[in-house]
Amino acid sequence: TRTRTNATSTSSSSSTISERKGQPIKPGQSYPAKEHCSNCGLCDTSLISYVKDACAFLGPGMSRIEKLEEKVHGKRRNTETDELRLGVLLNSDTKDNTNNSSQSIFYAKKKQPMEKAQWTGIVTSVALEMLRTKTVDCVVAVGSGEADARNPEPKLCFTEEDILACRGVKPSLSPNLKVFAEIETNPEIKNVLYIGVGCSVVALREVEQYLGLDNLYVLGTNCADNGRTDGFYKFVNNATDKPDEVLHYEFMPDYKVHLKMRDGSYEKIPYFSLPAKELSSGVIAESCKSCFDYVNGLADLVVGYMGVDYDESIPMNLHPQYVTVRNERGQKMVDLIKNDLQITPSTTRGDRKPFVLQTVISDDEAYLGRGPEKGAPRFVGNLIAWVLNKVGPKGKEFGMYSLDYHTIRNYLYVNRIYGKERAKEHIPSYAMKIVEEYEGKNGDISKRLEL
Numbered sequence: 001t002r003t004r005t006n007a008t009s010t011s012s013s014s015s016t017i018s019e020r021k022g023q024p025i026k027p028g029q030s031y032p033a034k035e036h037c038s039n040c041g042l043c044d045t046s047l048i049s050y051v052k053d054a055c056a057f058l059g060p061g062m063s064r065i066e067k068l069e070e071k072v073h074g075k076r077r078n079t080e081t082d083e084l085r086l087g088v089l090l091n092s093d094t095k096d097n098t099n100n101s102s103q104s105i106f107y108a109k110k111k112q113p114m115e116k117a118q119w120t121g122i123v124t125s126v127a128l129e130m131l132r133t134k135t136v137d138c139v140v141a142v143g144s145g146e147a148d149a150r151n152p153e154p155k156l157c158f159t160e161e162d163i164l165a166c167r168g169v170k171p172s173l174s175p176n177l178k179v180f181a182e183i184e185t186n187p188e189i190k191n192v193l194y195i196g197v198g199c200s201v202v203a204l205r206e207v208e209q210y211l212g213l214d215n216l217y218v219l220g221t222n223c224a225d226n227g228r229t230d231g232f233y234k235f236v237n238n239a240t241d242k243p244d245e246v247l248h249y250e251f252m253p254d255y256k257v258h259l260k261m262r263d264g265s266y267e268k269i270p271y272f273s274l275p276a277k278e279l280s281s282g283v284i285a286e287s288c289k290s291c292f293d294y295v296n297g298l299a300d301l302v303v304g305y306m307g308v309d310y311d312e313s314i315p316m317n318l319h320p321q322y323v324t325v326r327n328e329r330g331q332k333m334v335d336l337i338k339n340d341l342q343i344t345p346s347t348t349r350g351d352r353k354p355f356v357l358q359t360v361i362s363d364d365e366a367y368l369g370r371g372p373e374k375g376a377p378r379f380v381g382n383l384i385a386w387v388l389n390k391v392g393p394k395g396k397e398f399g400m401y402s403l404d405y406h407t408i409r410n411y412l413y414v415n416r417i418y419g420k421e422r423a424k425e426h427i428p429s430y431a432m433k434i435v436e437e438y439e440g441k442n443g444d445i446s447k448r449l450e451l
């Protein structure tokens with residue numbers, strides 16, 4: 001049994017796995033964060049002993065990120081720069097990161113895109129290289145469930161085949177941390193690469209000190225608006241006539257949701273043509289509506305597409321991805337595959353601000369049950385998307401449009417559902433600063449809490 005190292009928590013739990021008192025949640029039992037649980041997997045192991053000190057949806061919740069940033073990256077985000085929104089960057093010595101003076105945010109694609117990957121396969125390539133170079137003993141990744149390959153099943157990968165079997169996003173909440181039950185009982189495992197979304201990374205960073213590992217590397221993805229598996233089925237049943245054909249989907253910067261079909265083709269539906277009223281409940285998980293970590297602020301390296309300068313004519317599996325390097329570990333990870341990457345500087349243009357408020361209002365009206373019954377006809381939706389592509393924010397500015405919208409939407413949700421006091425404890429101050437930027441003289445945001 002491993003013993004815990006550098007433990008500084010005030011938790012009353014014991015220091016070794018066998019001494020921990022917490023019992024993993026049994027099937028049918030409810031999880032401590034109840035309907036706000038993000039199914040991260042912590043409570044499926046004896047690490048449940050630390051749940052009050054670790055869960056992103058209990059107690060201080062998401063504001064844990066601010067305290068942990070310094071511990072993980074050696075510095076806090078500078079809220080006077082783009083770090084306010086994008087999180088700690090390795091090279092953030094300039095006041096304004098929008099002009100590419102920092103290479104901690106860049107676009108990259110695999111020179112030879114990887115088959116069956118979600119985009120060009122940067123995540124899988126880093127994982128493979130970390131295993132090949134023996135930088136890590138194993139990788140925590142997400143494979144496919146037995147009943148439906150589109151459902152997530154966390155895997156502990158020891159071979160290249162194991163990692164390759166985890167390519168592609170399975171679009172629902174995945175209990176990744178449950179794999180630590182196996183890691184903790186195997187004394188051979190000292191160095192681990194963890195691939196996961198922000199809410200699970202928050203919990204992982206809180207319990208890292210108890211795991212007895214020599215090195216933990218975290219390769220995060222950006223993540224917004226995930227859901228439970230029943231939410232995935234509800235979404236695809238409402239979005240397309242061929243729900244069984246959908247492998248996964250992404251909400252893209254061209255204002256369309258791209259459904260990737262099993263045969264490799266894509267169906268692209270403008271956001272405005274989705275039945276917003278029907279989809280406003282039962283699709284996005286409650287945890288995702290309470291999340292303030294789209295950027296995966298506690299990962300060492302983050303890969304996504306949120307701030308990419310999206311070119312509609314290029315399918316996502318050939319398109320550049322959006323990469324964020326937060327610290328030296330993240331740099332080491334990306335350096336392992338840099339010869340296989342075509343890297344270009346990030347770009348930004350347009351002004352997100354008017355679009356953010358507009359999106360918040362129409363979305364909130366749907367949430368309050370006052371949106372249109374049906375989505376716009378496809379040709380109208382396509383026309384709106386075309387116009388927005390011409391006049392709307394692009395590149396990093398689009399990423400920040402999406403981030404600001406999610407921050408304000410979630411601020412409203414958390415205040416309504418958790419109540420003001422809990423919301424204050426849960427929401428990080430960087431997110432509050434973003435909300436205040438939109439509040440304006442008229443109290444545009446807080447007024448909506450009175451509706």
Ligand code: FAD
Pocket residue numbers: 116117118119120121122123124125140141142143152166167168169170171172173174195196197221222223224225226250303304305306307321
């Ligand atoms: P690949 O090389 O194909 O690797 C994909 C990796 O994703 C695999 O290693 C696998 O372990 C992991 N994975 C698969 N399913 C899950 C899951 N359910 N939970 C956690 N990990 C999983 N980017 C954005 O910019 N905006 C978003 O809103 C956004 N939402 C996302 C939601 C989820 C649930 C996930 C997993 C990713 C999301 N991303 C988002 C990131 C983006 O979709 C790609 O994952 C990323 O660009 C990596 O592409 P790739 O080709 O390098 O991935």
